[in-house]
Amino acid sequence: MTATVASHELYAKHSDTLQRALTAIAERGYWSAYPESPSPRVYGEGAASAGAADFRSYLGTDFPLDQPGDSVVATESSPFGIALDVRYPHASPDALIDAATGVLPAWRAAGPQVRAGVCLEILARLHEHIFELANAVQFTTGQAFVMAFQAGGAHALDRALEALAYAYAEQTRHPAAADWEKPAGRGDPLRMNKTFHVVPRGVALVVGCNTFPTWNSYPGLFASLATGNPVIVKPHPRAVLPLAITVRYAREVLVEAGFEPDIIQLAPEGPDEKLASTLALRPEVRIIDFTGSTGYGEWLEANARQAVVFTEKAGVNAIIVDSTDDFAGMCGNIAFSLTLYSGQMCTTPQNILVPRGGIETADGHKSFDEVAAGIAGAVQKLTGDDARAVELTGAIVNDAVSARIEAARGHGTVLLDSRTVNHPAYPDAVVRTPLILTQDSSQVAVFDGEWFGPISFVVATESTDESVALFRRTVGAKGALTAAVYSTSPDVLAAVEDAAIDVGVHLSANLTGGVFVNQSAAFSDFHASGANPAANAALTDGAYVSNRFRIVQSRRHI
Amino acid sequence: MTATVASHELYAKHSDTLQRALTAIAERGYWSAYPESPSPRVYGEGAASAGAADFRSYLGTDFPLDQPGDSVVATESSPFGIALDVRYPHASPDALIDAATGVLPAWRAAGPQVRAGVCLEILARLHEHIFELANAVQFTTGQAFVMAFQAGGAHALDRALEALAYAYAEQTRHPAAADWEKPAGRGDPLRMNKTFHVVPRGVALVVGCNTFPTWNSYPGLFASLATGNPVIVKPHPRAVLPLAITVRYAREVLVEAGFEPDIIQLAPEGPDEKLASTLALRPEVRIIDFTGSTGYGEWLEANARQAVVFTEKAGVNAIIVDSTDDFAGMCGNIAFSLTLYSGQMCTTPQNILVPRGGIETADGHKSFDEVAAGIAGAVQKLTGDDARAVELTGAIVNDAVSARIEAARGHGTVLLDSRTVNHPAYPDAVVRTPLILTQDSSQVAVFDGEWFGPISFVVATESTDESVALFRRTVGAKGALTAAVYSTSPDVLAAVEDAAIDVGVHLSANLTGGVFVNQSAAFSDFHASGANPAANAALTDGAYVSNRFRIVQSRRHI
Structure with missing residues (x-):
């Protein structure tokens, strides 16, 4: 951690946003940090076309990701019928796990505040590239542009910030240290100083889905990252690009803040590789976030027993x-x-x-x-x-x-x-x-x-x-x-x-106007409940973040 | 719920204690609600002998518990070599589960505040009977009297209150309802009112241990109860009495507050009945708290898949x-x-x-x-x-x-x-x-x-x-x-x-004085970490309570 000063500055830079988000999750009224309108009046005249050009610059090339790879994979095809052909560096499970476990101690030592600052800077960076993200979501998922911009961009960022706020609140609900003084009858009181370390569970795995690669992945990704867990992002083979862009800019921010970039890694898979299953059963993987089919979600819950598994599966609405x-x-x-x-x-x-x-x-x-x-x-x-x-x-x-x-x-x-x-x-x-x-x-x-x-x-x-x-x-x-x-x-x-x-x-x-049953608003609506078979967790509440880390205390006499 | 007024009064009666506990869990310095000294200067001259007499009055009799039973069981023998021979009403798993599910809706509808008031009154009632409890703990576990009074009485009550405070904080971190008003360009804003229901997971099972029947059971018991889950208490066959006394007074308070007593039930088992295993696999059981052997804890974790399972197992200190x-x-x-x-x-x-x-x-x-x-x-x-x-x-x-x-x-x-x-x-x-x-x-x-x-x-x-x-x-x-x-x-x-x-x-x-490595102080020290194989949870933190209930929301236009 050579740039602790820089990373502390990131917290200061974004603390107003974090404070406002903390207020929002406690009030659960309307709030949003990232404007959902792609209008040039909001984002500026050239923003849309520049983002589209940035998206197109990836097509048919090696995606610019500074991760070592044993091969390249290109598995996407667009529902809009355009050629994508983006090639991503593929790494072995061992390489991914080794890199993640290697960077864990420094990310753990950074503490909740520095991590929040870095995560907020990542969100800000992603927001700068929201049109690029929106195009990537559109052309991998089949969403129309405005929806891709909103659900895949602004709302995904809002949900990420919401998860980050919960994670920060949970980590800081106890002080980092406390003095304890117990009366002892006529004698001197017993006096101790106690330190409460926030300790991440281990490596976190995020398994993305085809339809909402960012919206459904960001909450778990940022909740795990903020609580000190290095994250391996395994995108759906047909929707890699939105998460590759995410990982690219996240790594860029991490390096700028003085951290190793492998605190977040992309894990694209080849056809029929079943990389998610291989990673999910590794003992080092202690958190899994998954969105997708009931069958695979239940498989993860039943088999990835070493991990805390958050699943959103199918339902009958x-x-x-x-x-x-x-x-x-x-x-x-x-x-x-x-x-x-x-x-x-x-x-x-x-x-x-x-x-x-x-x-x-x-x-x-x-x-x-x-x-x-x-x-x-x-x-x-x-x-x-x-x-x-x-x-x-x-x-x-x-x-x-x-x-x-x-x-x-x-x-x-x-x-x-x-x-x-x-x-x-x-x-x-x-x-x-x-x-x-x-x-x-x-x-x-x-x-x-x-x-x-x-x-x-x-x-x-x-x-x-x-x-x-x-x-x-x-x-x-x-x-x-x-x-x-x-x-x-x-x-x-x-x-x-x-x-x-x-x-x-x-x-x-009685929805008859501009609110629709299939839309939920970050900071106000809970998405999924965790109370029926369609999901075992909600986006986002205390239960979604509280078991992503543990408190390990030490105490000594004053 | 005929006595909602009475149960609201219980919250008012105890709200100072709850507020102080909420402060304590946020500060984690020294605090205790229940004096640990059994001295007559604290508890009054006749308290110790009256409690001992109350304890002895149970011996060789049918324990006064208003639960129907299909038989009676008497499985205890004292490490101190005195005859216990207390007979408890035994019920079938079906009867226990049916009773628990039957009372769930009313306990759920009572809401976090009323439930907190009732739980605090139960703790106050148990505190009134602390000498009776201490004797029961002493003679079933083999603890010396002072330790039984402290660990089995005062400290167990402190840990219960601590868990209750976390449960209350977690349930009330979101408002019960919120208005949401989203700007909609030049048109009228979108306005909705949202209600956030706290919904318990289901039936909670507490599996007690031989050595610390109250201290190790109370946190889970009160965390589940406070979050709306009816609790079935399955004591260790050799340490039934402390939990029977607990359930007896808890049921007494529930009835006084206008609730069905079956919100908490005792489930004593006959020799080799394996009642815990039968109950643990029932689909209605959605939370399990267990303290005991690594083998059985791991069995529960692997098999009671429908439930959230909190285990404290063996370790090598x-x-x-x-x-x-x-x-x-x-x-x-x-x-x-x-x-x-x-x-x-x-x-x-x-x-x-x-x-x-x-x-x-x-x-x-x-x-x-x-x-x-x-x-x-x-x-x-x-x-x-x-x-x-x-x-x-x-x-x-x-x-x-x-x-x-x-x-x-x-x-x-x-x-x-x-x-x-x-x-x-x-x-x-x-x-x-x-x-x-x-x-x-x-x-x-x-x-x-x-x-x-x-x-x-x-x-x-x-x-x-x-x-x-x-x-x-x-x-x-x-x-x-x-x-x-x-x-x-x-x-x-x-x-x-x-x-x-x-x-x-x-x-x-460097402990060299009056603090010992094997003692942890409620409200300050975390007991177990959940970060190593000896336990998958800590007493007590956010993760210990946050998944004992879910939020289910409803929304409609204003």
Whole structure:
């Protein structure tokens, strides 16, 4: 640590941001540190084009990462159909682990404040490159640009800062040292000085996902880094670039602050290498953050027993439709949620539970078919124009999703078919609009598992009571990241809230405007609950950070 | 919840205590809520005899617990050789789980503040019965009376309050509700109200141990209870009474506060019933706190996968002796630690690592043999008089410990033999003084596992450097609850502190007075670190409480 002064300066430089974030996590009202609008009025005239150029400069080249490698890997292909061909240095598990364990003592010794300063500088650096990041997210995940900028850029940075704030708060809730003076009757009191060392668990592994490489990885990455754990970032083979850019700038900041860059390493894998599994079972790896399939998440939980494992897996998100005083607003809001990123969000609703006798609205009674048609019509409206549609849907992340759309058609009555859209700018992009099916509640086996992608079911139930029962059953068994209810009845709202508490899922009520069930706001909304099978943790709370380090104390008499 | 008013009053009644405890856990200096002196000047003239009488009134009777049972069990036998024969109502796992899940919703709905008030009232009630508790701890564990009063009474209550304070702080670090107002350009801001529900994980199981039935069980018990989880207390078959008394008074308070008593239940088991294992694998059980053997702790961690499992297991505690400016103080302090409760504390030192060339002291050089003899002599002095000895040693908790003393004699050179002491008051008590062996560092296989009981090894090492290496090796592999070092060299103290940080064990330096390595003070010292194989958690920190509940939010537009 030759540059302790520099790293202390980083804390001072960013302490206002940290303090504001600490206030935000305690209040959980609205706050954001990184503007979500990509407008030139916010980011300056040349920012967008410069970021796009920076992104394009990576394509077809060796990614500029100062990590030694035994080979190079290039595994990405863009949902937008453009050639990526970025080559990343590949390292062996031994090399990665050795490097991480080697740098641990210095990063541990830096302490919470210096680490927070360095992490905040990394976030600031990433923010400077937000357009470059956004392009990388867009072209690896298939997200439309604005979403990639927001979810993949500004919101990801907000979530990172939120995790960092929790990590800092947790590490500093105890003093670094304390005097202890115990009265001893008539004699002198017993006096000791105690030092409380924050000790990281060990090496942290972050396993990224295809759809949200930054948003879903940043909280764990920065929570582990801030608590002193060197981090190995294993990106999804199809979404390496956003995390490579992240690691590149993080290493740059670490070196500037006088640390070894291997405090964070990229671990891209070759085809069928199963690098995540190899790393996950190493005894040195003591923390794992994973977002992805239920199967692999459960494998990690069952097998990586030496580590604390945080998983976000699949769920079956549901909406209970009971009644509404804004039928058009309801249909439009639901339609937006189904359409955004072609339903490829872990938070996209899947099952829309509607009484088969219909519902009451401010415009009078609507039959089941009218409700279903209202939602389908709203989706059609959002996706009718190709050029506008693609800015919402983005592209399909991989062939499995396209195949799932085909397969789903046979599992209900097609209410609105998915159509292929020609992307005006990217002729080889794979774009599909949402498929909406109707189903009967008796066919629960069809819709009680996740159909990841733009596939949803409007389910005819006997009554709202049956909708609630079905909600309890499916979410209780398979979990969910989100749930929503539409009702004008306080009793129904209360009953659904009780059910949501019982099955442990976050609930949104009567969303008819500019807030959507599949979006959560950093510093205010908890993402996932850790209280149902869809995830064993939340972004972000005390439990998400508190076991990433331990306190080791020493004491001696004064 | 008919008595919400009463339960709110409990919070008000005890809020000063809670606030003081919250300050204490943030400062970690000296504080205690429950006086540790059993003196009549503190507790009143008749308190001790009344408590003893209350204890005796249980003997040979059906314990007064208002739980239904399918049979009665009586499994205790006192290390002091007195007849206990207390009969407890036994219930089936189904009955216990059904009762616990049935009362969960009301306890969850009570909220953090009401639950804190009820838990604080339970602690106050237990404190009123501290002599009764102390007698129960003494006669089931073999602890001498003063220790049973302190560790089993006052300190256990302090640790419970500490855990309760952490649990309260964690549940209230977020507001119960928050308004969120996001600017929306020129339009009206988006406004939502969000409710953050504290949701317990489920049923909590506390598995008690033989030696410290209250001290080791209370933190988990109260942390789970305070966070809304109904608790099933499965005592060690040989130390049921202290936890039966605890559950009895806790249920009494719950009923007074308007709650169902089954929010806490006693689950005594019959011989060879393996009730802990049956309960631990039930899907409804979502939290387990266990203190005991490494084998069973690891079984729980590996098999009770549906639960968050907190374990304190065995360790190999060590002292590195390098040099001292108070040779007599050092020997006396170590001797006290070896003698207290006949070395039957999880925190008792086992391996005393001394350079075979001897050490420097203020009285000049002392050879290895002189150091070993100094420690042995100090133990002899403490245990020479039977009547005084038993007040320190107490009795041997079970036959396995007596047998282990016999077996240990063959595993080194006997420096001080264990002797049988006739207890002046309890002729059938099983009392043994410490056995101290010398060993060579090359025979590490002899002393690198736990020899639970009054068995320790003075190990001759090549040098302090080898002592540190041996310390790293044994603690790194097998874990430890405590470690100590004696040195006048700042470099050696720093090197040992570095080693302690690396292997994750709490360290005490140069204890020569009234503080002992095997004692930790609530609100200041962390007990166990969670950073080595001896325990996966600490008493008590954020990580100990934060995952005992989850936040489930709901949001709606304002």
